[in-house]
Amino acid sequence: MEPPTIQWINELKSSFLNQIYEADGHLVYEEVxxxxxxxxKTLFGLEEVTLYKWNDWKQQLFVEVSTNPGYQSSIEDSYILCIDFESLLDKRVFYRxxxxxxxxxxxxxxxxxxxxxxLGLLAITEKNGTNLLRLGSEDWEEFARECYKLIQAASSVSKIVAEEKRYKQLFRVTEKFHSSMSMDAVLGEIISALQEVYPSFTYYLLLSHDNNHENLPIKDLxxxxxxxxxxxxxxxxxIQFEDSISERRSVLYAPLKGKQGVYGVLQVIAQDTLVFPKNEVEFINxxxxxxxxxxxxxxxxxxSKRLISDLQLINETSHRLNSNLRLSETMNYMEEQIRKSFKAEEIGFVMITTAETETAVLGSxxxxQxxxxxxxxxxxGKKISKEKDSLFIGDLSLQCPEKEIKYRSIMxxxxxxxxxxxxxxxxxxQEPYYFSFEMFKLLQSLIYHSTLALANAILREELEKMVITDHLTGLYSRSYLDERxxxxxxxDEEGxxxxxxxxxxxIVNDTYGHQTGDDILxxxxxxxxxxxxxxxxxxxxxxxxxxxxxxxxSLEIGVTIAERLLLKVEQLSTPKVTISCGVSYWKQSRIDSAKELFRRADEALYRAKNSGKNKVLVH
Structure with a gap:
């Protein structure tokens, strides 16, 4: 007949195997x-059985599993500091x-x-009337060895099951990663997967690029x-490790590495750990x-999407600007495109007019103004004239500390x-560092492809102005006056x-010469x-x-303007000259024409010239 110790051990093994069989892939170490x-507890008719595990790093015993459901309520009973624990274990069985x-x-x-x-200690409390000494020390030592093996087996099997679950999770996460083209979704899935697999760890994503990801533990690298x-x-x-005895933690830094480069670092913090658990490193990597x-x-x-969008913007803008728009239309269109693409608050097109010092603002x-x-x-203007290169300023107030700067982001x-x-x-x-470097590069391309169209629009208007403008006086030509x-x-109703x-x-020409006559004009x-x-x-x-x-x-206001001009010429001309004015007027209540308007003004001027000059007469 088998000794009772062997029977009890076999019963424990049988129970252990049954539980693994019935777990159906959902094995949890604490439950086993x-x-x-x-x-x-049942085999020996005991009051309580508790497993204390030993944490070498903390030099501490702690309750891992117990048949007493209230063991976690007392911190003092659950965690016991013991500096010389190993030296206390001078024998295999301790009875009271x-x-x-x-x-x-x-x-x-x-x-x-x-x-x-x-591994730790198996602590037993007997019921009244139970005699644990009926078994000898050797029997209890053998029982302890077999219990140790079963507990280690439970730990190993549960780790294998957990490992399988992790890699299933990794497969599921990988599918999600590659089904999404959103960086936010990928970053969120990284954190979600880690929180599910390692709920006791702390995580941060250290990213090397601009990020505005809300609700994610992200820090700048x-x-x-x-x-x-x-x-x-x-x-x-x-992978790099950083262990801190003073802070009682171990930190793992895993690079987020693709084929073309590294895009950031995953920081995983394991608290109360001297060395980062080796069995977790491979999975995290x-x-x-x-x-x-x-x-x-x-x-x-x-x-690629942004580049396609940028190329479409440049192509559309170039096509539109090369469709012979007026200068005002060109400037308005450019302002609209830049505002829409860059969300800028202020946009200006500044033309350098003379010797790189005088400027004129167009379509801004x-x-x-x-x-x-x-x-x-x-x-x-000074920076560009000197360096002949584009400017990308994140915070202008840092470069001009002596001035009050409202708009800090500059391109x-x-x-x-x-x-x-x-x-x-x-x-x-106004907001500092508002524009990204990608925006800056796009603006450079946009202006580069638009400069010729802008220059052509300016030249076209200058040419048109030359056609309708008298070269000497800068006034409009007679043909343009007639058209207007x-x-x-x-x-209109009147004019x-x-x-x-x-x-x-x-007399002025004969006295002072034609050069002075031109100057008088x-x-x-x-x-x-x-x-x-x-x-x-x-x-x-x-x-x-x-x-x-x-x-x-009206005629009354027109006469007032003519009389004011008469006075100004007499007062301000050098050498002093006077003028004579003939005024005519039209309104829609009677039939009239530009030709008739010219004729009546000419007759009034003729009478003014022949009646003493330096006067205003109305036909």
Whole structure:
């Protein structure tokens, strides 16, 4: 007949095998170990059986499994500090004599150990009337050895099951990684997988690129004295470890590595661990490598989409600008495209007019028409004129600490044609570091492809202006005046025409020479420009005769303007000259024409010249 110890051990083994068989791939170590302890409790008719595990790093015993459901309620009973634990185990069985006051409450203590290491203690409390001494020390030692083997087997099998679950999780995560082209989704899946597999670890994603990922534990990857291991992992592409005795933790840095480079570092922190668990390193490394490849694919996909979008923008803009738009239409279109693509607050196109010092602002947002814009234009203009290169400034206030800076993010791209600097595009935003480097490169391409169209639009308008402008006086030509008057007589309700002649102009030429005569014409023309609105038309009629057309202006106001001009010429001309004016008027209530308007003004001028000059007469 078999000794009772062998029978009990066989029953324990049978129970253990049955539980593994019934687990059907869902084996949990704590449940198997707990079942073993319950079987021991039943076999011997015990009050309580508790397994204490030994943590060599913490130098601490702690309750791992117990048949007492309330063992976790007392911290003092669950964790016992023992500096000299190994030295206490001088025998295999302790019956009410274990040399630790915290364990005196137990009837029997069986050390769980083999020749190489100590697992912990099996602590037993007997019921009243139970006599554990009916078995000898050798029997209990054999029982303890077999219990140790079963507990180790439970731990090994549960690790295998857990490992299988991990790799199934890795396969599932890999499928998700490669089914998504979103970097946010990939990063979120990395954290989700780690939290599911290792709920007790802490994780951070250290990324080397711009990131605005909300609700994810992401930090910028920066080189500093506290981040050497992370940077080493990023640079070398290999896993790095950082163990800290003072902080009681071990940290693993796994590079998120693709085929073309490293895209960041996964930081995994294991608390209360001297050395990072070796059996976890391989899985985390596989996860990091898989995630790195997925990040690379997502980034390349997003880059390709962005490049296609950028090329479409450049192509569309170039096509539109080369369709002979007016300069104002060209500028408005460029402003609209830049605002839409870069979400800029202020956009200006600044043309350099003379010797790279004088500038003119074209087709810009309203801010560039104010005095406050001058400091930005001056600063950028000087930098571009000197360096002949684009500017990408994250925070202008750092470069101009003495000035009050409202718009801190700056992008400026020179407009160069035939190696000559024609001007620059200036894009601004109040928020510092608002524009990305990709935006800057796109703006450079956009301005580069648009400069020729902008220059052509400017030249076309300059040519048109030359055609309709008198070269000497800068006033409009007579043909342009005629066109504007006819257009006004179709659309407006009324208008006034003033015909002007410089008195005694021949005498001026004979006395001072034709150069002075030309200068007198220019002086009178400039006085005309400064005394009329932008919507009015000042023109050279012929010889020393000039003309003004005032659309939507009554006769009374027209006469007032003519009289004011009469006075200004007499006061400000050098040498002093006077003028005579003939004024005519039209309104839609009667039939009229531009030809008749000219004739009536000419008759009024003739009468003014023949009745003393230096006067205004109305027909």
């Amino acid at each position: 170990a707990g079942s073993l302890l319950s079987e021991i 004599d274990f040399p630790m006051k915290e364990l005196k409450k137990y009837s029997l203590i069986l050390p769980m150990m083999d020749d190489r290491r100590t 920066e080189y500093d004295s506290d981040n050497v291991a992370a940077m080493q992992a990023y640079v070398s592409g290999t 596989l996860l990091a490598n898989t995630a790195g490849s997925a990040l690379e694919n997502a980034q390349l996909y997003q880059q 947002t309203d801010f560039f 104010t005095a406050a814009a001058r400091k930005y234009i001056t600063y950028v 400026a791209v020179p407009m160069v044609q035939s190696e000559d600097l024609r001007g620059f595009a200036l894009v601004m935003h 008057m006819q257009e006004s007589m179709k659309l 006034t025409f003033i015909l002007i002649d410089i008195d005694n102009f021949k 220019i002086q009178v023309a400039n006085l005309i420009k400064t005394n009329i609105r932008d919507s009015d038309v000042g023109a050279r009629w012929g010889g020393e005769e000039l003309a003004i057309y005032l659309p939507r202006v």
